[in-house]
Amino acid sequence: YFSETSLGAPCPINGLPIVRNISDLPQDNYGRPGLSHMTVAGSVLHGMKEVEIWLQTFAPGSETPIHRHSCEEVFVVLKGSGTLYLAETHGNFPGKPIEFPIFANSTIHIPINDAHQVKNTGHEDLQVLVIISRPPIKIFIYEDWFMPHTAARLKFPYYWDEQCIQESQKDEL
Amino acid sequence: YFSETSLGAPCPINGLPIVRNISDLPQDNYGRPGLSHMTVAGSVLHGMKEVEIWLQTFAPGSETPIHRHSCEEVFVVLKGSGTLYLAETHGNFPGKPIEFPIFANSTIHIPINDAHQVKNTGHEDLQVLVIISRPPIKIFIYEDWFMPHTAARLKFPYYWDEQCIQESQKDEL
Ligand SMILES: [Zn+2]
Ligand SMILES: [Zn+2]
Numbered sequence: 001y002f003s004e005t006s007l008g009a010p011c012p013i014n015g016l017p018i019v020r021n022i023s024d025l026p027q028d029n030y031g032r033p034g035l036s037h038m039t040v041a042g043s044v045l046h047g048m049k050e051v052e053i054w055l056q057t058f059a060p061g062s063e064t065p066i067h068r069h070s071c072e073e074v075f076v077v078l079k080g081s082g083t084l085y086l087a088e089t090h091g092n093f094p095g096k097p098i099e100f101p102i103f104a105n106s107t108i109h110i111p112i113n114d115a116h117q118v119k120n121t122g123h124e125d126l127q128v129l130v131i132i133s134r135p136p137i138k139i140f141i142y143e144d145w146f147m148p149h150t151a152a153r154l155k156f157p158y159y160w161d162e163q164c165i166q167e168s169q170k171d172e173l
Numbered sequence: 174y175f176s177e178t179s180l181g182a183p184c185p186i187n188g189l190p191i192v193r194n195i196s197d198l199p200q201d202n203y204g205r206p207g208l209s210h211m212t213v214a215g216s217v218l219h220g221m222k223e224v225e226i227w228l229q230t231f232a233p234g235s236e237t238p239i240h241r242h243s244c245e246e247v248f249v250v251l252k253g254s255g256t257l258y259l260a261e262t263h264g265n266f267p268g269k270p271i272e273f274p275i276f277a278n279s280t281i282h283i284p285i286n287d288a289h290q291v292k293n294t295g296h297e298d299l300q301v302l303v304i305i306s307r308p309p310i311k312i313f314i315y316e317d318w319f320m321p322h323t324a325a326r327l328k329f330p331y332y333w334d335e336q337c338i339q340e341s342q343k344d345e346l
Contacts, residue, residue, distance in 0.1 A: 019273045019281050022249075040280050041247045041304075048282070049304030051247045061283050063286045072223045074214045076195075076302065086191060107194050107213045108222070113275060129249065131214075131304050133223030 016046050021044025022055060030159035036080035043135030052135035058082065058126040063119035066142040067138045068152065072133040075108040080126035084108055085117040092142060096143045115142060136161045149166050184337035189219050195228065203332035207235025210333050216308030217334045225308035231299040232253065236292035239315040243326065245306040248281040252297035257281055258290040260318060267318045288315060309334045
């Protein structure tokens, strides 16, 4: 069950320890200012097939892209506060989103395929645990709330899956 | 998006608010001494189809049954410490389990179909966030580690799903 070398490696899919110290997991902003992302249990990284869990911290003012996905997503807010922007995607574009305050000890579920954005609109770090189904995540990104759904750009693999999906694809060549 | 009445109800599948205060969710021991269970986002309760999330607190000495399931399961330990007992189910019965210390800020994944048990072997409350796939959960329970797999008893619906699965089944009659 144990592996001495895999935990800190970027793509430790083999020999994953059953119990892992979250503090030892790789942490990066993956090119997104103000973000700290850790994949707590992941598909590409750890071989999960049905669920994936992230621990993310957003510095004040930082945010996710405006995006949608067909998988289920649940947030559990551990620290801080912020705003969820959520648009019902029943027209040709997301449109002006509804704003929901989010706060420590709240939970949020995102309706499938609805465009949304989470932003730290507070004054301290916003820390969330994020659970998604059917990993690895396939995300469609919008530049603004009035971009047509058909123009949203598929970002796959997503930032934190990029390195390991590429490495495993290279291995197959 | 809002419902004034559904949040505290036992089976609030309709009109589920997007953002919910975890402190307002129903909490019970469901007949298990030392347990506090909350379904943060659930299948039977909330209409989730692919993932389900629980917040559970185990008093010192309390534990899960010895059990297995074919869904994926990940624990994130928020507070306290304890022990994970895990048996590889490659014979006719689980057999003597391996013991893994678990602790605040650790994460644990349970290999599919392996018999396991989580116990608070520490001196303070053990609080965990539990993520499972393919809800509602179907659990096979063992009376001890040497009970044959074929004798394990299917407990479905599970304790916290019982009331609402029965109510929805009644509705269909
Ligand atoms: Zn999302
Ligand atoms: Zn389990």
